Amino acid sequence: MDRRAARHARTRREIVEAAWELSGRDGLTGWTLRDVASALGMQAPSLYGYFSSKHDLYDAMFSEGCRDLLAVLPEIDSSREAQDQLRAGMRAFVDYCSERPALFQLLFQHSVPGFTPSPESYAVAVDLLDRMRTALAAAGVTSARAVDLWTAVITGLISQQISNDLGGSRWTDLTDEAVALLLTASV
Amino acid sequence: MDRRAARHARTRREIVEAAWELSGRDGLTGWTLRDVASALGMQAPSLYGYFSSKHDLYDAMFSEGCRDLLAVLPEIDSSREAQDQLRAGMRAFVDYCSERPALFQLLFQHSVPGFTPSPESYAVAVDLLDRMRTALAAAGVTSARAVDLWTAVITGLISQQISNDLGGSRWTDLTDEAVALLLTASV
DNA sequence: GTCTATATTTGGATAGAC
């Protein structure tokens, strides 16, 4: 990758980062391309050198967001107790998503009208789900129905936290209890 | 109420109904006032004789939606087993919300940017929550934490159903299992 | 690669006639 390509890639990342920052403050759909550009000291049309449309920018946010989330989740360590690791992973997931409502909404609630992730971005989301499934399987949760119930409960906690107690911990504090309950049912 | 007022009220209801229908087809924010008007054979400015703004129309949709949902939930019948009634109520709730994603999003996910229900509409929502709480209390679920966990699990099922299997029953089919699990934990 | 200027569309809301 030559200097020009490296610079281009860096600017792209800065644009995505600025879009996430605006999403955190004004909501996932609460900003315009002008806003993003001006946050970087640019003009809106300049963004089209990096993204072909606003949806294309959302697509980059989607894949980047998946990667961020993957990075936050603890690695599976085969030397430690699987249930403890699962609990820790779920807490990390719930806490991170609750602090970044826009991320949760883009990745898990499809809340940008008309936006669907590209195959490439979707592949990163699949990686994320695989990580979840692996952690669950290590703790003995393998049936499809059980996995679905887990995802519903965990995303339910996050969703309630975001919708009804933004910035607080009324629902995130219930994570350990929910995990314990689900573990008694699954094994 | 004289004839004029009755006619006015009826037209208001028709507008709200048309808006819900459009929301079901094109999403909660996927229609314009022109769309609503044309669905009724009217012109957009005529709507302002009934609603002072689009948010005002959303507000009417909010309170009307709460009432619809209340009407769908079974009454508490003190002669029957509380847990059975709770299970039936939760199934009714999950099924109805899953069939009407826009209703769920407006009432429980605050997903119209900038919209907050008026005090009058919010009061109807409180009635709805009270009904839930009463049904839970009758089945022995009284602590605030337990109620929060119930709402998270139930709305989590609906949310996953809507986001990942619209029109199907992959998560709604888990309702009875979730209720049973929550009951073992609460009592 | 970034700018200015602008095309184009859209959609909420108002004015005023009938």
Added chain:
DNA sequence: GTCTATCCAAATATAGAC
């Protein structure tokens, strides 16, 4: 009470100069 005509603002996207 409903209409036509219109305003106004916003926002994506493009054209073309530098």
